[in-house]
Amino acid sequence: MPHNKILRGAVVQTGIPQLDQETYLSVKTLKDSAKVTRALQIAFDEAELGMKEQVELCGIPAPTFQEALRAEEIVRRMKAYGLSDVTTDDIGNVIGFRPGKGNGPVLAIGAHMDTVFPATTDVTVRQEGNRYFAPGIGDNCSGLRALLQIIRSLNEADKHTEGDIYFVATVGEEGLGDIRGSKYFVATHKIDGFIAIDNTEIGRILKGAVxxxxxxxxxxxxxxxxxxxxxxxxxxxxxxxxxxxxxxxxxxxxxxxxxxxxxxxxxxxxxxxxxxxxxxxxxxxxxxxxxxxxxxxxxxxxxxxxxxxxxxxxxxxxxxxxxxxxxxxxxxxPAGMRPDDCPVLQVARSSLKALGQELTNYGVSSTDANAPVSMGIPATCLSSGGIQHKCHTIHEYFDKVDIHLGPQLLILTALGLVGCEGFKPLLPKRE
Missing domain, CATH: 3.30.70.360 (Alpha-Beta Plaits)
Known part of the structure; x- marks a missing residue:
C-alpha cells in the first residue's frame, strides 16, 4: 500500500508505481507544442471569466432530481462556446459533442450539475476577496466551470483532435441520485475513456471507484x-x-x-x-x-x-x-479499480507532472467515474482547481487559488488521450 510523506506542506503519496517514460515524454512534447501552449494560456487568461461563470451557475438551484434550470443554462453556454451539437438526453444530462477527424478514440469528460441542497436553499454567492461563500459553490460548480473552460480553450485555440470528445453535464451524482446520469450516459454511448471532474485538489487522481x-x-x-x-x-x-x-x-x-x-x-x-x-x-x-x-x-x-x-x-x-x-x-x-498502466491514469499523471504539479492523492472515491470504471472502461476523476471547504454544508466556501490548473490539467490530458495535429492518440479504441 502507498504511504505518505510531507512535501512543502502537502501530503504526497509514495510507493506509487512509476510512470511510463514514453508516455510522459509524449505528453511533455505535446504540452510544449504551439497550439497546446495557446490552449493552456487561454485557460490561464480566462480564470476570472471562469470564476464569474462558477458564481453565476451556483446561483441557479439544482437539487438532485431538479437540475433542469441549470441544465438549460449549460446548454446555452455550450452552444455559445462553439459546440453545434448540444442535446439533453432522456434522463436530463446535457451532452455537447466536439467531433475530431473521425479516426481516433472517443473520450467523455463529465461534471455533475446537482447539489445536495433543497430548492429552497439560498444559493446567493457572497464574495470576500478571493473567497466565495455559497452552498454548492465548490461541489460542483467548480467542476462545471472547468468543463466549460475546456470547450472555450480548445475552440479559441483552434485545436483539432483526432478523436471525438463528449462534454457531459450529468444529473443525479449526489446521494440518492445514485450517479444515475453517469450510468445512463455510459450505457447509451460507445466511449473509449471517461474523465469525471469533481473535487478541487489538483494533485488528486483517482485509480479506483468506491x-x-x-x-x-x-x-x-x-x-x-x-x-x-x-x-x-x-x-x-x-x-x-x-x-x-x-x-x-x-x-x-x-x-x-x-x-x-x-x-x-x-x-x-x-x-x-x-x-x-x-x-x-x-x-x-x-x-x-x-x-x-x-x-x-x-x-x-x-x-x-x-x-x-x-x-x-x-x-x-x-x-x-x-x-x-x-x-x-x-x-x-458499482465498484472497481483501474490498473496502474491504464492509459487514462498514465496520461493524467504525465500531464500533472508536465505541468509541474505533485501527485498528492492517488486513491479511491465515489464519483461519476464509478460507472465506467466498473465496466472496464479506462476512467478516472480529476479536479477543477481552487480549494473547496465545508462541502455538503450550507457553510460551504471556495478559495479562488490557481483555478486555471484544473482546466489546464484536463485540456492536456484530453489532448493526450484523443490525439491532435502531429500527435497520435494515447487512448486505444475499445472493442
Missing part, C-alpha cells in the same frame, strides 16, 4: 397499546434493535476496505405504543464488488434472524400479530 449499496429496510407489525397489548403483538422497533445489534458485530475486511453504517432510523407513534413500523437506511461500501456483495448478504440476513427472534420472544405464531420486514434498494454504485 462502490456503495444502500437499502431502506422497514419492519412492520400490527402495533398496539404498550400495556394492554403487551406480549400479544411483536414490536417493530424491538426487532430493529435486535437487527442493529447483530449488524454492529459484523466484521469486514480491511483490504479491500469494506464498510457499513446504519445511517438513519425512524419509527413508532408514541412513547406508550408498541411500534407498528420502524425503518432504517443502511450504507455499505467497498472498492471490491465481491466484498460489497458479501457484507450485503450478511447484513440482510440479520433482519431474517431479528424478526424471527422478536416473534419467538413472545411465542407469537399468528402471522397477523407478528412483525415482518421488507427491503428497498435506494442506491447501487
Amino acid at each position: 462502490g456503495s449499496h444502500r437499502y431502506r429496510i422497514t419492519i412492520e407489525g400490527p402495533g398496539g397499546h404498550s400495556y394492554a397489548n403487551f406480549g400479544e403483538v411483536a414490536s417493530a422497533i424491538h426487532a430493529m434493535c435486535i437487527a442493529g445489534n447483530m449488524i454492529a458485530h459484523i466484521k469486514t475486511p480491511t483490504n479491500p476496505k469494506t464498510t457499513f453504517t446504519i445511517g438513519t432510523i425512524q419509527g413508532g407513534t408514541s412513547v406508550n405504543s408498541i411500534a407498528p413500523s420502524c425503518s432504517v437506511e443502511i450504507d455499505m461500501r467497498s472498492v471490491n464488488n465481491e466484498a460489497l456483495l458479501q457484507v450485503e448478504s450478511e447484513i440482510l440476513a440479520c433482519f431474517d434472524k431479528a424478526v424471527a427472534e422478536e416473534n419467538a420472544l413472545w411465542s407469537i405464531t399468528d402471522p397477523a400479530k407478528q412483525v415482518h420486514w421488507k427491503k428497498e434498494n435506494v442506491g447501487n454504485r
Whole structure:
C-alpha cells in the first residue's frame, strides 16, 4: 500500500508505481507544442471569466432530481462556446459533442450539475476577496466551470483532435441520485475513456471507484397499546434493535476496505405504543464488488434472524400479530479499480507532472467515474482547481487559488488521450 510523506506542506503519496517514460515524454512534447501552449494560456487568461461563470451557475438551484434550470443554462453556454451539437438526453444530462477527424478514440469528460441542497436553499454567492461563500459553490460548480473552460480553450485555440470528445453535464451524482446520469450516459454511448471532474485538489487522481449499496429496510407489525397489548403483538422497533445489534458485530475486511453504517432510523407513534413500523437506511461500501456483495448478504440476513427472534420472544405464531420486514434498494454504485498502466491514469499523471504539479492523492472515491470504471472502461476523476471547504454544508466556501490548473490539467490530458495535429492518440479504441 502507498504511504505518505510531507512535501512543502502537502501530503504526497509514495510507493506509487512509476510512470511510463514514453508516455510522459509524449505528453511533455505535446504540452510544449504551439497550439497546446495557446490552449493552456487561454485557460490561464480566462480564470476570472471562469470564476464569474462558477458564481453565476451556483446561483441557479439544482437539487438532485431538479437540475433542469441549470441544465438549460449549460446548454446555452455550450452552444455559445462553439459546440453545434448540444442535446439533453432522456434522463436530463446535457451532452455537447466536439467531433475530431473521425479516426481516433472517443473520450467523455463529465461534471455533475446537482447539489445536495433543497430548492429552497439560498444559493446567493457572497464574495470576500478571493473567497466565495455559497452552498454548492465548490461541489460542483467548480467542476462545471472547468468543463466549460475546456470547450472555450480548445475552440479559441483552434485545436483539432483526432478523436471525438463528449462534454457531459450529468444529473443525479449526489446521494440518492445514485450517479444515475453517469450510468445512463455510459450505457447509451460507445466511449473509449471517461474523465469525471469533481473535487478541487489538483494533485488528486483517482485509480479506483468506491462502490456503495444502500437499502431502506422497514419492519412492520400490527402495533398496539404498550400495556394492554403487551406480549400479544411483536414490536417493530424491538426487532430493529435486535437487527442493529447483530449488524454492529459484523466484521469486514480491511483490504479491500469494506464498510457499513446504519445511517438513519425512524419509527413508532408514541412513547406508550408498541411500534407498528420502524425503518432504517443502511450504507455499505467497498472498492471490491465481491466484498460489497458479501457484507450485503450478511447484513440482510440479520433482519431474517431479528424478526424471527422478536416473534419467538413472545411465542407469537399468528402471522397477523407478528412483525415482518421488507427491503428497498435506494442506491447501487458499482465498484472497481483501474490498473496502474491504464492509459487514462498514465496520461493524467504525465500531464500533472508536465505541468509541474505533485501527485498528492492517488486513491479511491465515489464519483461519476464509478460507472465506467466498473465496466472496464479506462476512467478516472480529476479536479477543477481552487480549494473547496465545508462541502455538503450550507457553510460551504471556495478559495479562488490557481483555478486555471484544473482546466489546464484536463485540456492536456484530453489532448493526450484523443490525439491532435502531429500527435497520435494515447487512448486505444475499445472493442
